[in-house]
Amino acid sequence: MGSIFQIILQRLALGILTLLIVSIVIFVAVNALPGDFAQAILGQGATDEAVAQIRADLGLDQNYFMRYFSWLGNVLTGDLGISFAQMNFASNMGGDQLVGVVEQIAPRFKATMFLAGVTAMFAVPISITLGVLAALYRNSIFDRAVNIATLSSISSPEFFLAYILILVLAVLNPIFPSLSNVYEGMALGEKLNRTMLPALTLTLVVTAHMMRMTRAAIINLLASPYIEMARLKGISPMRVIVRHALPNALAPIINVIALNLAYLITGVVVVEVVFVYPGIGQLFVDSVKIRDIPVVQACCLIFAAAYILLNLMADILSILSNPRLRHPK
Amino acid sequence: MSWLMNLILILIATAVVPWVFRFAGQKFTGNKPFFRDMPFAVAFGYVAGLLVLIAAVSYYFRPLEVNGVPSAGVIFFRWAVQGFIGFAIVAYLFRLFGRAVGTAGTRKLFRAMPLTAAFGVLVILLYAIVSIFAGSIAPYGQEEIFANANIVPGGNPMMGGDPNFPLGTDQIGRDIYSRLIYGAQNTVGIAFATTCLAFFVGGSLGFLAAIVGGWLDQILSRAVDVLMAIPALIFALLLMTIASVWSNQLGVDRTIFMVLIIAMIDSTRVYRLSRAVGQNIVVMDYIEAAKLRGEGMGYLIFKEILPNATAPLLAEFGLRFCFVFLTIASLSFLGVGIQPPLADWGTMVKDLSQFINFAAFAPNVATAPLLAAGAIALLTVAVNFVVDWMLHKSSGLKD
Numbered sequence: 001m002g003s004i005f006q007i008i009l010q011r012l013a014l015g016i017l018t019l020l021i022v023s024i025v026i027f028v029a030v031n032a033l034p035g036d037f038a039q040a041i042l043g044q045g046a047t048d049e050a051v052a053q054i055r056a057d058l059g060l061d062q063n064y065f066m067r068y069f070s071w072l073g074n075v076l077t078g079d080l081g082i083s084f085a086q087m088n089f090a091s092n093m094g095g096d097q098l099v100g101v102v103e104q105i106a107p108r109f110k111a112t113m114f115l116a117g118v119t120a121m122f123a124v125p126i127s128i129t130l131g132v133l134a135a136l137y138r139n140s141i142f143d144r145a146v147n148i149a150t151l152s153s154i155s156s157p158e159f160f161l162a163y164i165l166i167l168v169l170a171v172l173n174p175i176f177p178s179l180s181n182v183y184e185g186m187a188l189g190e191k192l193n194r195t196m197l198p199a200l201t202l203t204l205v206v207t208a209h210m211m212r213m214t215r216a217a218i219i220n221l222l223a224s225p226y227i228e229m230a231r232l233k234g235i236s237p238m239r240v241i242v243r244h245a246l247p248n249a250l251a252p253i254i255n256v257i258a259l260n261l262a263y264l265i266t267g268v269v270v271v272e273v274v275f276v277y278p279g280i281g282q283l284f285v286d287s288v289k290i291r292d293i294p295v296v297q298a299c300c301l302i303f304a305a306a307y308i309l310l311n312l313m314a315d316i317l318s319i320l321s322n323p324r325l326r327h328p329k
Numbered sequence: 330m331s332w333l334m335n336l337i338l339i340l341i342a343t344a345v346v347p348w349v350f351r352f353a354g355q356k357f358t359g360n361k362p363f364f365r366d367m368p369f370a371v372a373f374g375y376v377a378g379l380l381v382l383i384a385a386v387s388y389y390f391r392p393l394e395v396n397g398v399p400s401a402g403v404i405f406f407r408w409a410v411q412g413f414i415g416f417a418i419v420a421y422l423f424r425l426f427g428r429a430v431g432t433a434g435t436r437k438l439f440r441a442m443p444l445t446a447a448f449g450v451l452v453i454l455l456y457a458i459v460s461i462f463a464g465s466i467a468p469y470g471q472e473e474i475f476a477n478a479n480i481v482p483g484g485n486p487m488m489g490g491d492p493n494f495p496l497g498t499d500q501i502g503r504d505i506y507s508r509l510i511y512g513a514q515n516t517v518g519i520a521f522a523t524t525c526l527a528f529f530v531g532g533s534l535g536f537l538a539a540i541v542g543g544w545l546d547q548i549l550s551r552a553v554d555v556l557m558a559i560p561a562l563i564f565a566l567l568l569m570t571i572a573s574v575w576s577n578q579l580g581v582d583r584t585i586f587m588v589l590i591i592a593m594i595d596s597t598r599v600y601r602l603s604r605a606v607g608q609n610i611v612v613m614d615y616i617e618a619a620k621l622r623g624e625g626m627g628y629l630i631f632k633e634i635l636p637n638a639t640a641p642l643l644a645e646f647g648l649r650f651c652f653v654f655l656t657i658a659s660l661s662f663l664g665v666g667i668q669p670p671l672a673d674w675g676t677m678v679k680d681l682s683q684f685i686n687f688a689a690f691a692p693n694v695a696t697a698p699l700l701a702a703g704a705i706a707l708l709t710v711a712v713n714f715v716v717d718w719m720l721h722k723s724s725g726l727k728d
Contacts, residue, residue, distance in 0.1 A: 021555045029571060142374055148445060155713040156706035157655050159662050159678055163685055163702055167695065171688045172402045178686070238370070262560075269562060270659050274682075284563070285663050288570045296570055303563045311558075 112279035131214025150208035217249035258314030347372035420448035449714035471511035508672035520654040526592040531599025539607030647716035677701040
């Protein structure tokens with residue numbers, strides 16, 4: 001078992017290294033801005049003194065190397081800075097109750113995780129069931145219909161699916177609200193009701209991919225000799241697939257589930273904007289529009305971290321579920 | 330307790346009806362193998378499918394309006410069904426046409442083509458024609474503003490339409506029909522150019538890494554690894570923030586930055602594939618022979634490797650085009666992509682989206698945003714159908 005921890009530690013170290021390099025990329029990209037933050041905060045009509053003051057406040061007069069490490073240090077201690085919008089407000093209105101980026105992001109991050117969790121609860125069982133059924137009745141009318149439907153829903157843009165769902169489930173048959181303004185302290189039932197449409201949209205997007213992978217993984221295995229043997233013993237097709245093929249197809253299926261969860265956390269941006277869901281994706285897009293660099297930087301880092309973490313998990317889980325990888329020679 | 334009784338009745342019906350269906354089938358066909366060997370689940374599937382079909386047909390023929398109020402659900406359902414059947418018939422006719430006309434090669438291709446792929450080819454051809462000749466097809470210019478804003482689609486003056494503007498006008502009075510057609514030129518054209526750029530950069534770097542190997546391969550591959558660790562849409566949004574500042578200062582159009590950014594992000598994915606494909610080709614004897622002949626790098630890449638990597642790269646081109654197209658549409662939808670006054674489908678969806686809320690009492694009004702979003706979806710679905718068929722054909726999978 002020693003080697004297994006070694007492998008996992010190796011992957012973990014690699015993941016942390018990747019995250020570090022990604023943080024450098026984000027830092028470099030943001031600092032490639034012409035002019036600097038000070039001018040961006042104060043706008044065009046800023047006086048030189050004010051610009052110099054803010055530069056000193058933010059430490060912009062130090063060199064890039066020092067700034068990167070102080071930024072990294074702040075991030076590691078949980079200080080993501082203060083958004084420009086807040087600073088601008090404070091300098092104009094004279095308030096001193098500045099809300100840090102961390103406090104801004106935390107509730108939204110929770111909301112996004114809630115949305116992703118609800119989606120996963122729908123998407124994973126549905127896609128595996130559909131995948132097994134499509135593999136069982138492959139090349140039947142059912143398989144073709146599911147194939148066409150999933151291919152169409154993968155390739156449609158998210159906002160198209162979202163508006164179709166709004167049209168059908170919110171406007172024509174008012175079942176769910178089309179605006180999902182959830183807030184903290186809401187009753188769970190009400191929260192679920194309002195999260196339903198964005199969750200259904202994401203489910204449509206994600207299910208298609210997972211289901212196709214499940215079907216492909218199972219069909220791949222059906223050609224192997226031990227399945228032939230099971231069939232010759234006279235076991236029913238359903239049992240062949242569920243008992244003999246599915247356990248061996250788990251590795252690719254787990255992998256694709258983890259990858260799709262990674263997609264969920266990062267791909268929620270468009271869906272959150274459509275439904276005005278108060279998640280991190282919406283904050284990100286709003287900050288991109290007003291060029292609020294600290295928030296953009298922080299969101300980017302969080303998305304990248306979640307993405308890398310889930311990819312890492314997919315990697316480790318697929319090692320754990322495959323004996324040949326678990327005991328490397 | 331009536332709902333409990335209903336539930337029990339439904340459960341009993343689900344258990345009994347498929348069994349009766351199978352039993353009747355066995356009796357009436359003299360125990361044909363089709364019914365004799367039918368598992369219960371399959372019988373259930375047939376019965377469920379039949380019920381859905383009956384429900385759909387009865388819904389389709391419900392009256393279009395009740396007491397003067399249009400029943401919007403029925404209208405939308407009819408449109409959807411008519412569109413679906415219409416496309417299926419047109420695709421079928423197109424396939425018949427392809428089987429009868431053309432060279433022996435194309436006729437053979439059409440003979441083995443599934444209906445979905447024929448549909449895909451047809452739609453791609455239509456989009457190509459519309460986007461090339463947009464200027465002469467569209468009745469008005471894309472930036473032309475008319476006096477009447479918010480004209481309802483449908484062209485019926487009684488309902489607030491105008492026969493001069495069959496799909497109505499948008500919130501500042503531009504003809505939606507013309508903008509949809511110009512959108513084909515802008516959105517599809519820009520996506521196509523971006524994909525070509527991504528393929529040129531990613532493909533040549535990937536082949537170069539495969540040929541040269543060593544430290545060049547290491548540097549490029551690790552750089553690509555890092556870039557791919559950041560989710561694509563997030564990275565694109567980050568870079569677009571920065572590009573928006575640059576474009577203000579340099580006076581360069583933001584759309585150009587968008588093309589460059591998306592091309593860079595997507596070229597990493599192309600690089601991965603072309604490097605993997607290239608590595609398999611580089612070890613072949615004919616590459617060795619070409620190297621011994623003293624051919625240069627350009628010759629090796631474009632004359633020796635590229636022709637042998639066409640099939641996987643072509644399929645990747647289709648998928649990559651879809652991704653690029655969807656990314657651009659999403660960015661435009663979020664308001665940071667293609668900038669007005671250029672007509673663009675993503676922006677149109679965003680601008681017109683609130684009209685969907687009127688769908689319940691005025692179905693015509695809701696069509697404008699759905700048409701723009703549907704135009705995006707139709708093209709990506711079509712490309713995916715064709716790619717799916719190509720992959721299926723080249724992999725030789727039968728099961």
